[in-house]
Every structure is written in structure tokens, then in C-alpha cells.
Amino acid sequence: MNRYQFVDDHQRRHGVKRLCEILGLARSSFYYWRRTAAARAARQAVEAGIAARIRKAHQDSDGTYGAPRxxxxxxxxxxxxxxxxxxxxxxxxxxxxGVRLRRRHCTTVADQAASKAPDLIGRDFTAAKVNRKYVGDITYLPVSGAKPLYLATVIDLASRRLGHRRPHADGTRHRRPDGG
Incomplete structure (x- = not known):
């Protein structure tokens, strides 16, 4: 029950003016609500008919169709x-x-028997000098109509820039121990 219906139900006993003051309603709003009751009832009847048609169409589709279909x-x-x-x-x-058909991609299946990677930086994400500490991340990017893409990044903790190795003063590049 809404407040206007309450006023309508109790107006003979207490009066519209008093009830509207107690409930914090404008009397003009109450009278507007009462004046438009027939139009509201007609709209609700039309919506009930549409709701029945919607239920039938939804049932005919075995509950799979959404609003657009x-x-x-x-x-x-x-x-x-x-x-x-x-x-x-x-x-x-x-x-x-309706039913939402969204494929979920399982990007990683953890091997429970495998040993966990050690925390080499000890959860300390600060660095005093550039090119001393790097952290990495990999992100899954879904692409419609194609295989998923993966974006891997390496970030220098001192400069907060994407990592790249600068050449030595003599012009040679840093080399990994394995020659890579």
C-alpha cells in the first residue's frame, strides 16, 4: 500500500488535509493520484496482457530468450x-x-604438486636505483572471434616504467648468463 492509498482509505475518518500533513504529502499530489487512477489501472491491465505474452514467449523458448529476442x-x-x-x-x-552464453576461458591450471616460485624481492616493491629490481605480470585479453591474447610486462621498480635493458657504457648490451 502506498501513502496515497492510505489517505484515500482513511480520509472520511481523519480528513485529507490532516492525513497529508502527517504523512508529508502535498494535497495536490494526492488529488492528482486520485484523478489519474483510471489511467493507471488501464495501463496496468495492458501491462498484464503484455506480461502474459512475454511469459508465453519465454516459455516457448524453454527460458532461453532474453528481452531483445x-x-x-x-x-x-x-x-x-x-x-x-x-x-x-x-x-x-x-x-x-534469458540465458547468457559466455564462455569462460581457463587460463591457468595450477599443478598442485609443483613447488611454488620463491619471492626473490621479499614483497619489497621499492628500489633505490634504476635497473636493479624488476617485476612482471601477465594478463589475459579476450578477443572476439579469435584466440585469446596474452600480454606480459616487466616493470622497473625504481622508475615504474616498462623494463628494457640499457646498453653498457661501451655500447654492448647486458647478457644473461645463458647467453640470451
Missing amino acids: ITAELRDEGGPAVNHKRVARIMRTNGLE
Whole structure:
């Protein structure tokens, strides 16, 4: 029950003015609500008919269709024109949902028997000099219609820039111990 209905139900006993003051309503709002009751009832009757059509279309699709497909179904079968936003709102109020087909990519399957990588920097993400400490990360990037991409980055902790090795003063590059 809303406040306007309460005022309407108790107005003979207590009066509209007094009830509106107690409930913090403007009397003009109450009278507007009462004046538009017939239009509201007609709109609710139309929405009840649309809700029945939506339930039938949803049931015919075995509960898989969402608002866009149900809107298309309602337009195909004729009847009053229905906007997709109205269909979505009515479906929401009636607890109807379509099935969302989203594939989840499992990017990593951890080997429980494998040893964990050691924490070489001891959770200390600060560095006094450039090119002393690096950290890395890998990110999964979904791409529609193609295989997923992976982005790996290495960041220098002192400069917070993407890592790259600068050449030595004599022009030669840093070499890894394995020759890479």
C-alpha cells in the first residue's frame, strides 16, 4: 500500500488535509493520484496482457530468450507495439531472464604438486636505483572471434616504467648468463 492509498482509505475518518500533513504529502499530489487512477489501472491491465505474452514467449523458448529476442517475437506475432525497454522492465518485475552464453576461458591450471616460485624481492616493491629490481605480470585479453591474447610486462621498480635493458657504457648490451 502506498501513502496515497492510505489517505484515500482513511480520509472520511481523519480528513485529507490532516492525513497529508502527517504523512508529508502535498494535497495536490494526492488529488492528482486520485484523478489519474483510471489511467493507471488501464495501463496496468495492458501491462498484464503484455506480461502474459512475454511469459508465453519465454516459455516457448524453454527460458532461453532474453528481452531483445522476446521483443522481436512479440512484434512478429502482431498485437500492440512493444518497446524493448518495456519488455525488459516487465521481465525484470516478473523474474524472467534469458540465458547468457559466455564462455569462460581457463587460463591457468595450477599443478598442485609443483613447488611454488620463491619471492626473490621479499614483497619489497621499492628500489633505490634504476635497473636493479624488476617485476612482471601477465594478463589475459579476450578477443572476439579469435584466440585469446596474452600480454606480459616487466616493470622497473625504481622508475615504474616498462623494463628494457640499457646498453653498457661501451655500447654492448647486458647478457644473461645463458647467453640470451
